Amino acid sequence: VYSREIEGNILNLSASGWTYNNTFVLFDFETESMWYHLSNTDGLTCISGEYADKKLEEFNSTQTRWINWIVNNPNSKYLKYPQ
Amino acid sequence: MKDQKVKKIIQFLTIAILIFVLGCEENSLQSESQSFAVYEDDKIFIQDQRSKKWDITHAVNQYGFDENVFRHGLGQNAIPPISNPEFLSPGNTGFPNSSDALVIGYSSDNITRAYALNILVNHEITNDWDAEVPIAVAY
Numbered sequence: 303v304y305s306r307e308i309e310g311n312i313l314n315l316s317a318s319g320w321t322y323n324n325t326f327v328l329f330d331f332e333t334e335s336m337w338y339h340l341s342n343t344d345g346l347t348c349i350s351g352e353y354a355d356k357k358l359e360e361f362n363s364t365q366t367r368w369i370n371w372i373v374n375n376p377n378s379k380y381l382k383y384p385q
Numbered sequence: 386m387k388d389q390k391v392k393k394i395i396q397f398l399t400i401a402i403l404i405f406v407l408g409c410e411e412n413s414l415q416s417e418s419q420s421f422a423v424y425e426d427d428k429i430f431i432q433d434q435r436s437k438k439w440d441i442t443h444a445v446n447q448y449g450f451d452e453n454v455f456r457h458g459l460g461q462n463a464i465p466p467i468s469n470p471e472f473l474s475p476g477n478t479g480f481p482n483s484s485d486a487l488v489i490g491y492s493s494d495n496i497t498r499a500y501a502l503n504i505l506v507n508h509e510i511t512n513d514w515d516a517e518v519p520i521a522v523a524y
Contacts, residue, residue, distance in 0.1 A: 303491050306512065306521045315521045316466040317509035319433055319459035322450065326509055328523065329461060336439065339523075340448065349444035361520065364490040369483055371490040371499050378490070378497045379472035380480055381504055381511065 304346050305359040306330075313358075422452040435460035466510035472498060489522060491515075 306313045313330035315337065320327040328337040328346065335351025337358065346358040364371070372378055421431040423438060429445050429452050430438040437460065444450040473480040488499040495516040505511065505524035513520050 303489070304521045304523065306519045312519045313521075314466070314468065314512050315510045315523075316461065317464035318439070319435075319457060319461055319463045320431065320439070321456045322454055326523070327455070328510065328521075334461075336441070336444065338444075347448075349448055349450065350439070350441050351443075354443050355447070358521075361491070361493070361515075363522075365487065365502075366490055367485045368481055368488050368499060368501070369485055371488055375490065375492055375497045375499075377475070378492075378499050379474050380488075381467075381498065381500045382471040382473050382479070383504055384467050384470070384508070 303361045303363040305361065308353055308356055308358060419456060420453045421455055421458050431455045431458065433458035433460050435462075437461065464507070464509050466512055467504075467508045468512050470511050470513050489524070491520075491522065 304315075306315055311332065313332050315328050315330050318327045318329040318336060320336075322338065325339060327349075329335060329351075330337065333352040335348045335353045337346040338349050339345075340347050340349075343357075345360040348354050348356045348358075368380075421433065423430040423432045428440055428442045430440055431452060432438045441450060441452060441455070445452060487502045489502065489505065490499050491497070493515050498513075500511060500522050502524055505522065509524055511522040513522055
């Protein structure tokens with residue numbers, strides 16, 4: 303999970319259709335900058351475009367099974383399958 | 386009897402080896418023909434299957450990316466993000482009571498949400514909000 307706010311601007315992120323070393327390369331619709339999770343670096347780094355070298359902060363998240371998650375987070379909501 | 390068995394095993398092995406060799410050849414052919422690089426002036430681009438050119442000069446010069454390692458190039462609309470996510474609460478129809486599905490769990494002072502990987506995989510990104518903070522959930 304990453305922030306998508308940079309220098310006071312809100313970005314809408316998406317897959318760019320590219321992968322690099324089996325990792326998705328992301329881009330933002332606003333500037334079409336390219337974003338990538340560099341190994342050994344937290345967050346998403348802008349590797350190309352208007353925000354070159356800037357970073358989108360990473361927030362803590364957990365990859366787990368739903369049954370384990372809901373036991374520890376009984377009030378959790380669940381992403382609805384998009385229409 | 387024994388001879389027949391040996392013959393069968395040899396037949397099986399021959400077919401298995403053939404499939405393996407063909408598989409390898411296909412892979413190597415694929416990776417050889419997979420460069421999307423385009424060079425113009427001093428700039429390096431990768432051109433996707435929708436003919437859009439992405440300037441990756443900075444990625445190459447600053448971060449050591451190799452223009453020949455980029456793959457797929459499906460185009461920027463191929464994997465649309467989820468932009469107005471909706472959520473099920475406990476008690477809602479469709480809320481999973483027991484499921485061993487893999488999820489990305491996110492919890493803060495404001496929200497506690499789970500994003501199932503089998504949904505994320507089709508969209509790669511969910512553009513969401515944690516109260517006033519815009520967040521992106523990526524798989």
